[in-house]
Amino acid sequence: MKFILVVRTLATRGQCSTDMDTKKVFSADIQARLNTNASLPCNVTLKLDDVDDAPLEANWASNGSAVASFKNATAQIKDGFVWTTGLFRNGDFSLTVLRVGLSLQGVYECTVRYNSSALHSSMVTLSVIASPSVSVPQQWMALEAESQLKCHADGFYPPPVSFTWTRDDRVIQPTAQLDGDKTPEGFYAATANLTYYPSRGDQNVTFGCKVTHNGTNQEVHFQLNITYSPTVRLSAIPSPSRNSPLTLYCHLESFYPEEVSVSWLQNGTVLQETPGTEQNPDGTFRTTRYMTLSHEQRWRGGEVECAVNQPGVVRPARASAHLEELDPQDEAPVLTKSAKASVAMMCISLVLVFLLCFGFSWRRRDEKQKSLAVSGIILPPRVVVGQKGRVSVSIEGRRVDRVQTAWFLNDTPISDTSLTAPEKGPLLPSSGEMGYYKLHSQGPLHSSGSGVQQLISSLTFIPQIAIHKGAVFKCQVSYAGKDKIVVERASERFTVLSAPEVSEIELAETPNDSEVICMTVRASHFHPDVITFRWFCQGGELSPVASQALSSPRPDSDGFFSASSQCKLPRSELEQGATRVWVSVHHVALKQPVTRETRGFIKQPRVSDISSAASASDQMLTLGCEITDFYPPDVTVTWLKARGGERDDSEDEVMAGGELWGPVEILPQLYRTTATLTTANSREKRQRGGGIKCRVEHLSLHEPIERLWRNIDIVAPSIPSSISVCWSSEGVGVFSLLLKGGHPKAKLLWTAGGTTLAPLESSETEELGDDGQRELRSVCALERSTRAARRRDKRRNGRGLKTKAAVTDPETDGIAYIDEKSDGENDDGKSEDTKSSDGDDGSGGDVDDDDEREEDSGALYINRVNLTRGSEESERTRLRVVVELKHPALKLPVYRSWTEPNEEISTM
Template sequence: MKFKVLFYLWLLGLINPGSSADVSVPLGSSAVLNCSFTSMSLVDDSLLNITWSFNGLVIASRNHTQPGFFLNTTASFMGSFPLTVYNATPDQQGVYECRVSYNDSHYSTDVTLTLLVPPLVSIMLPEVVLKRKTVVECWARSFSPPQIMFTWTRAGNKIQDPQKLQVNRTEDGLFDAVSWLTFIPQISDQNTSFGCEVQHTALVKPILEEFRPHITVLPKVSVSAVPSASHSSPLTLSCDVSGFFPDKVSVLWVQNGKVLPNLPFAVQNEEGMYRSHQYHTLSVEERSRGGEVQCVAQQPNVQEAAYGTIDLSTVDPRVHNPGLNKSAKASVAMMIISLTLVFLLCFGFSWKRRDEKLKSLNVSAIVLPPRVIVGKKGRVTISVEGRLAERVQTTWFLNDAPISDTTYKEKKSDPFSSAVYTPRTSRVSVVSEKSSLLPSAAAGYYKLHTQMSPRSSSSSMKQLFSSVTFIPDLSIHKGAVFKCHISYKGKDKLVAERVSDKFTILAPPDVSEIQFSEPHEEGGIVTMTAQASHFHPDIITFRWFCEGGELSPVSIPQALAAPRPDAVGFFSAMSQCRLPAAELERGETRVWVTVHHTALKQPITRQTRGFIKRPSVSEIISSPLSSSAEGAVALACDITDFYPPEISVRWLHAKANESEEDEDSEREIRDGAELWGPLQTLPRTFRAKALIKELLETRRRGEIVCRVMHCSLLKPIDRVWRNTHTVAPSIPPSLSVRWSTDGVGIFSVLLSGGKPRAEVLWAAGGTTVSKLLSRDRERENREGEPELQSVCVLLRSTGRQESDSRRAGHTRKIRPPSVDCNAECEKADGLESVGEDKRLNEHLEENDEDEDVDPSYINTVRLRKEKKERLRVNVEITHPALRLPAYLTWTEPAEEASS
């Protein structure tokens, strides 16, 4: 017994657990999880058993490894068994257990895999009302790991009070977090900068999102009555609305729940607040109704309205009347009976006229487009036929939200000026009295269109067509219906209402290329995967084929195979198929997959010929050989990213024309041709370089061709090198600058001559510069020489508000830095090319009249006003005949930057 105890104690000492560290990698990267144990050199390797487990399931062992993982056992004699996780996804992060068994002894260690995904930060700012509690939400979405910290700031100073924080795990395995800032706005907070700073492990530096609250000041409303001569005359009421901001406010008069007409008018006082005085005169009938009269002041984007109330009983106290005698009572009864008969006659007459109008109109059902596809315009239409069709007006709704025209028309201006957008005029929708006071409009793009049929002018029966053009959006139009209200112009009552059927929104799938897994170590089986994303509805079909017929897909877990919706409602799905690696290794078997969906007229096909990668061939690079004979050059061509490694390169001399003495137009060059490589860069990627040395005088009349041949190419790839004569262009000493009336700067440079064409790169900024977009035009001057004109248009911006206003579709007028910038810039930079700039400006003005500039070519350059940065514009001109690039610079004068 004592001997057995000593034996097991010796056996336990053979294996000791080593060190393990947690691993953090970016999303989609491969991670190596280390697992090492120290053991004696005499341990029998056949008695060792290694397993890696995740979430209670064995994912890798010495006998089997699941796809997406790789267990390296080559260093088992050193006690190291690392596990490689390929293309790590959020579902793969967590705790992995490495377990090593020797005989009856078991040892384990844990390794935590964490994905580093930076958050996307956004702020949701509600309506801000003075001295009313406001809650601002700061969202951080799609990040990992879940540890995150929010810090709120006001005017650059941190708010020390602790804030609430909530972190939730999303369906895709990442995390969302939200932090709330609760504060009571004061008048001093108007346009004060608030910020939400987010700190996370995956961020190099914290993200700071700022906002400026625009505070709404609720008005004070009081209602009073203007004394009248008698109770039988109209009563004038006065509504005083004061102390509100901004000046946009609507005033409604409401008597016993019914809205009365009103005409608001606002005046600003010395304190910057607005005041509106509204009068309304009640008729004798309205005054006799009695009850309460309210003056309601409603401001935009504010749900709660301010109101004042006056009780008519306090203005017109009831006078106690003595009892009536029998004759007076009989007279009153006869009067009531007469009024009742008149009312019934009027009501019957109006009801008859309503029936006649209804019968005189023939309203069709709402016609939906045959296919409603996300992002493509669709149109719903309704027709109204009748003798009074030209007097009909239509009001469209999406569900219960009224639809207004959201299209814009572009106003033509100076070619280099920014485009000005103005909203299209559209009629205000008729809203019923039972609707809310300020109904919200339907979100999305809509264009309203109404027209009469051409045959209506020659026929007594007229026909009107009304339609709504919209761009389908899944988050807005899914499960929605269109409604159309038919009424006569100037009338609030509805004649007819039509509701459309529910329509299905279609979104075609985005199908990836076929992806391959690494071959299984035992059977050499390769798993091929095709993914479809961003489609709707969720019914989709994958069909796999090879040259021998149709293949059967692999049965994968239902959670991966079934279409999965995202936060918006689009679906994604995947399908897999398997083939032996021997059939795919050299591209001997062609495999393709077809994806069928109801949004597709034809199925999408993705095909591959196995592990074959098409080579990328660079242009031919030449360099003179100083150590060789005069006129000799070395030509090189890079060939990268190809598989398999077998590749062939031929150098050819192509003649200038086919009238040469030789019959062949191309002749192979064998002397001096070399192929360096192929060199393996990745497990299935190679690169090589083709080299040759040539004498220029023997090839002066022809071209040198590098022809690359590979099994992945249907035809060879040719790269051509020509021994052309280079001439440097004529570069002006300065830039030409012109400012338009709305603050848009037009910078240009004119290059004369030069062969081949020069490359022009624009950049602008303050302390640092950024690349700009430009337009280049080539033409010939009067002397027949080529000219290159490069024009760059930019707009200065000194703050974030300017950028926001331009994104909203409105151009903010900016004072031009100078009226005559050319003269000032020449004085500042010491330039002397007055004649050249004058000729270039005339050239630009001629071109501006004939050509419209796309607003997308207007560059916005942001300058930090607090650091008093000066606008700086740089141009880099490169040409083969120039040993170094040429640079032209324009700097804004200091006195203009300070102003």
């Protein structure tokens, strides 16, 4: 059993007043086996010379409980965890979990402080993934009988798990997802069941159970152990005398496997036997089992039965007969003197009781009149799904007016459901239902003058595969008021037929060769599974393209089969209907084959996006959609109102007012058309969202093509001509851009640098202006990464730059308001704050993603930008800030930029 550990790390933002730079801990996935070690990361970038152990404090906690701590240069840690304090000076505070298990799952928090100031905080979620062990118990299954296969997935975590059954690597049952049951150890176990009717074609075929858990697959392959039931024949070996033992033999033919158990019973009592088997040329076995009856058992008489038990078979095969029929001895026995005296006394007794017997002669005559002649069950010539069928039995006798019959499906009694089950109800009723049955009888009918009467008992039913596949009808005949069954008749097994539903021939280009056209025809909803496709063209028969789906159709959940056949021809022979091609589908349920013929080369339509135009009065709105390059010309266009823009067809409403202009032939057998819809132009309704769909249906399409037009107004916002800038006394620049109006919301990207630009992080807020228009304000803060800037960091006391104060209130202490139009007028006295003598290499934005943020949600994130210097010490690249604005109403993005004035460069 394999177990995988997954660790996800979520970093929070922290800020400290020391000169230590914090580092973001990115999300990580760590996998480990059960009972192995796992490392939970916690890293901070520290400068070795500046760190002292005394003011350094670190803690690990799990689910609110302390796991490890480091304070005053002393470490404490729970059992089962390891912490290497020697790595703290390198900024590595990672914690190692020993022998990971389910009990160690949870949220772990790492916090690092220096001089009581928060330096780093991160959250780590630890969880265990256990892959299941998969097994399929081997068992014996009876041929063509319902059997259950089980696939076990044990010891997995977390749920759910998915099961897929395959036969020769093809799926035979839709994938099922199960949560399973929780075990006492905390893991889960699930079992998937497969109901299957094994056939002779399943022998030596590889089946599989594939289990999918958290993206990993495990599959167990196996073969079915199929049991073939024998035909059983019971006979006796002639014996020279009635007083000698009688030897019986029970002959078994065409069974599998070789292991078989034969039981002998006399009047329900088990007898003993001796086995012996031989193999047939077809791989099955035959055997004859003998049983020698003793003198007492032979004279006991009665019924003798041979029952054959096999693995996987619920109802064993059996044969029975009366000893009086099997015993060939019928010669008169040799009588002794005492026996002769007994016979004489018996003759005298017979004479004395003759008169008594004569009194019962009329009773015996009545019994003779009760004798019945019952025919076998007569089945209909064709049993077709959904069509009424009738089975009947004929009963002849002198007293058939007192006869009653009972019908069974296999061993289940049948009752008349014609009043509650509709004739045209569902083909497959829910579990436990018997379907549609109607019981009726005809007679008694008088035949010849002999006094014999006839009664016909019939059963009308509607065949259904789930109920009648492989079934047997039984009829029990008895007299009214009597429990004894006089005669029982059973029908032969019958085949349920369902004619295939055949599609039109679909034409499509071959993916690797556009000059070859692949023709496909599909047959569905048929039973049994044997079906034949024959392709023809003018001049002869074609050979279909072979595929595994054709040779082995698979049943669906209702028991019906589906199959398809393909044939390929050059495009030149099919275009413009130059070559006539047809396919003939043959099936046992069809009286005549089904034929489908091509209607020329089929071309899928191309559908444009929906365009719109308002009337001069702006009261009506016209929508249009171009449909081009299709054949045949029959095309259907439907306009639908999509509520809220949803794609669910159940919420779409068909709209009236649509027109179709065309189709127009633009090339030989190539058409185009235009679909239009005129509707009221209601701005109030349009602002609530939603949309209108144009749905195109064509013979060449498996699924309709849909185009969606959104009910929204696309309006460009009002964009200022420049970026507003304000600088704080700390040397932090706050850049802002105010957009008014517009719909939908615009997308902005801030960048900064010198010769090259790098993206920055910004903040956007929306509110309603004084004029009633929506206003979108985008703000971005940045500072240059220089030694002077780092010196200013030391003077900071944890103060952050407040967004609203920096942007909306120019009078805020320490902040000067600067506009791009008058940069020269506003940089007096501020050059010292913007000086940079740093010689850092590189250019672009160097974003310290999370560490510069304040815990206060109102603080603005400050981006750090490094600029390169020139050949002389005093030269440095000028700072450029550019914002890119994109909007659906704009064909190209709009840019606004700010460039650092030369005066500020010269003063640095």
